[in-house]
Amino acid sequence: MSAEPHALFVYGTLTDPRVRERVLGRCRSLEVVRARLRGYRRVTVPDYAYPFVVPSSRDAVVEGLAIFGLTNADCALLDEYEDVDAGTYERVQVDVELVNRGAVRGARAWVYVGGTGVAR
DSSP, X not given: OOOSOEEEEEOSXXXXXXXXXXXXXXXXXXXXXXXXXXXXXXXXXXXXXXXXXXXXXXXXXXEEEEEEEEOHHHHHHHHHHTTGGGTSEEEEEEEEEEEETTEXXXXXXXXXXXXXXXXX
């Protein structure tokens, strides 16, 4: 794992601060910014209740949030929540667009994409 702190792009249950608080045990010390992930699309599959993202066309966009200030320990908790060991999700690094009062700037962040444990 790379040096702390980390950023994470979220697009599903982790957009809810109550879920983040339950998973991480803290929420207030994290910076949360509206963000977009280009080149991916959000999908669902039958018999699986949660969405995931997969690479897609260059013009595809997923709306979500970027969370800044995550530690290696936070990432381990998030990996457990996202069931990374079972292959449900995989954490990869991507470039995201941060949207703040109409201004857009780029950032590097982790995102959970559909893993080998879910049909694509």
